Amino acid sequence: MISEVQPSASGASTDAPEAGGTRTFGYVAVATLLVGLILGLGAGLVVPGLRTPGTDSVEAGFLRDMSTHHAQAVEMAMIAHTGSDTPDIITLSADIATTQQGQIGYMQAWLRDWDLSPTGTAEPMAWIPGSDGAIVNGLMPGMATPEQMAALRSATGKNLDIQFLTLMRAHHVGGVHMAQEAMDLSDNEDVDWLAESMVTAQQGEIQLIDSLLKKAQAS
Structure with a gap:
């Protein structure tokens, strides 16, 4: 008579833990996945907010201040463009006005996208550590005084060219520093x-301005 072979007690005890271990591993994997999804969703909600500059940020301060800085450069360039008889000055001033007005558009659009005011309550250049001494009579580096702007508006001929180039060179140096x-x-x-x-x-325009200024002063 052939006797049936029964699984041993030890064999039975070995199989049970393996099945339980598989189930436990599965629960852990699912839990880990759920935690990851929750954290991922949370990061998706939080991180964009963290990436958007606030009103006291370096980015907001730079865009506001540079918009003001650029606005004066555009005004100076338009004065030279309409008042100068020198072709090189007319071309340079048109390039400056077009480029900087376009950049003002970028800067103001980003501030709107960030739900920020185009102007802030902070002092000019407060976003730069240790910049207290850089502001003179409320003007950022390179900016012309009201008296210099008035003189530029009334200037003509060679005097207009030299004043424009001199003021714009200083303006560019200050702008480069801020940027x-x-x-x-x-x-x-x-x-x-x-x-x-x-x-x-x-920086490229400063080199051109130096060349045109030397030519104007020598004529």
């Missing part, structure tokens, strides 16, 4: 891109 500070302090890719483009363009 470089923004590049160093900001971690916003759009702001860094715009600041870098300002530095590149204005």
Whole structure:
């Protein structure tokens, strides 16, 4: 008579824990997945808010101040464009006015996108650490005084060309300094891109201004 082979007690005890272990592992995996999803959803809700610059941020301060700085450059460029008889001055002033007015558009649009006011309550350049001494009579670096702007408006001929080039050179030097500070302090890719483009363009224009100024003074 052939006897049936029964599973041993030890064999039975080995199978049971394996099945339980598989189920336990499955529960842990599902729980981990759920936690990950919850954290992911939470990050999706929170991180965009963290990435949006606030009203006291470096980015907001730079965009507001540079908009004001650019506005004066546009005004000076338009004075030269309409008043100068020198083709190179007319071309340069048109380029400056067009470029900087376009950049003002970028800066104001980003402030609106961030739900921020185009102007703030902070002092000019307060977003730059240790910049207290950079403001003179309320003017940011390179900006012309009201008296200098009045003189530029009334100037004609060679005198207009020299005044415009002299004032715009100082204006560009101040603007480059501000843009470089923004590049160093900001971690916003759009702001860094715009600041870098300002530095590149204005440094190139400073070289052209030096050449035109030397020519104007020698004539």
